[in-house]
Amino acid sequence: MLYPQATAWHRRFDVTGLTANPRGCWDWWGYSGPDYFRQSGKQMNAIWQLIDGLLPA
Numbered sequence: 001m002l003y004p005q006a007t008a009w010h011r012r013f014d015v016t017g018l019t020a021n022p023r024g025c026w027d028w029w030g031y032s033g034p035d036y037f038r039q040s041g042k043q044m045n046a047i048w049q050l051i052d053g054l055l056p057a
Contacts, residue, residue: 002047002048002050002051002054004026004043004046005024005027006021006024006026006027006043007021007024008021008022008023008024009021009022010022018030018031019031022057024045027041027042027043
């Protein structure tokens with residue numbers, strides 16, 4: 001079983017709040033970069049690596 005976590009964090013001087021993640025949510029609005037919704041995105045790539053590590057060799 002895999003339970004990925006996102007860490008809550010804040011950015012100073014961010015009046016829009018779009019570049020922070022104060023509640024530790026999965027990235028669904030692009031705070032991790034423009035490729036957040038693609039397989040090449042940071043979170044998706046991390047999930048693929050975690051799954052690969054769980055699979056038998």
